[in-house]
Amino acid sequence: MSSPNGQMAPLLFITGASSGIGQALAARYAQAGWRLALVARRGALLQQWCVEQGWPVSQWAVYEADVRDLAQIQAAAQACLQQQGVPDVVVANAGISVGIDLSYQEDLAVLKDLLDTNVLxxxxxxxxxxxxxxxxxxxxxxxxxxVASVRGLPGHAGYCAAKGAVVQLCETLRGELQAHGVKVVTLAPGYIDTPLTRENDYPMPFLMNAADFAEQAFRAIQQGVRWRVIPWQMGVVASIMRWLPRGLFDRIVGAQQHRKKRRRSDP
Structure with missing residues (x-):
């Protein structure tokens, strides 16, 4: 697929593209005329969705892979390189969000799953x-x-740890790659209306729909920002959370009754 000036359209490679933020971002990039390399565990479902959008087949390709399986995700990347070329933007979007309680031995396996998916x-x-x-x-x-990467939140030990690691990993890569002309952007969503957040049974301030998030994320990526919290209101909350003294922060979160649901129901 070529752009109006005859050059090959830029290429997006994105994981977790079958729903939520990933799907909304894919649609926004398609609207902008980009070619798409779409990765998800549910490859058939994703392919069906692409057909339903009416995009020309030259614009997109689907690669079925689970990011927790290193062989699968690397095979998907190699297939993209061979069939579509080197991406202009790579979005590591695939992730899971689930509560853990480390007083339960079985939640150590859930912690591993969170880290394997969101970080590795x-x-x-x-x-x-x-x-x-x-x-x-x-x-x-x-x-x-x-936004959960900013401070540790009760019930979110695995998710906060994983997303905190994402921030530090991206920051490290940014320092390593800037001399090579490669940018690294870290996006920190607040509450976005997706299948993941719909399972939450607690208040979600400044809840944003996925299409609006994708629009702001698209602009931030195009601008090459280093760090962006979306929506901006959650950026204010994140800044306050970051700078609260530990003693005050502990008193505030310790009084909260809401916890992220565990993968297995508490007895």
């Missing part, structure tokens, strides 16, 4: 493209973090 999966998504982007001296890596 992100690194494995970026890794196959690093050399090619460095050689080309252009490209953008986008890590989807969360």
């Amino acid at each position: 999966g992100l690194a494995a998504t970026f890794q196959p493209f690093l050399d090619a982007m460095k050689q080309r001296r252009s490209g953008c890596l986008v890590g989807i973090a969360s």
Whole structure:
């Protein structure tokens, strides 16, 4: 697929593209005329969705992979490189959000799943493209973090730890890659209306629909920002949370009764 000036349209590679934020971002990039390399565990469902959008088949390709499986995600990346070329933007979006309680032994396995998906999966998504982007001296890596990365929240030990690691990993890569012309953008969503957040049974201030998030995320990525909280209201909340003294923060969160649901129901 070519752009109006005859050049090959830019390419987006994105994981977790079958629903939520990933699907909304894919649609926004398609609207802008980009080619799409879409990755998800539910490959058939994603392919059906692409057909329903009416996009020309030259605009998109679907790669079925679970980011927790290093062989699968690296095979998807290699297939993209061979069939579509080096992406201009890589969005490591695939992630899970589930509460844990470390007084339960079985929640250690849930913690591992959170870290494998949100952290190792992100690194494995970026890794196959690093050399090619460095050689080309252009490209953008986008890590989807969360406002939950700012401080540790009761019931969110695994999610906060994983998203905090995403922030630090992206910051490290930004320092390593800036001399090679490769940008690294970290996006921190607040509460976005997706299948993940619909399971929450507690208040979600400044809840934003996925299409509005995708529009703001698209602009932030195009601008090459280093860090952006979306929506901006949650950015204010995040700044306050970050600078609260530990003693005051502990008293505030300790009084909260709401907890993220565990994967297994509490007895």
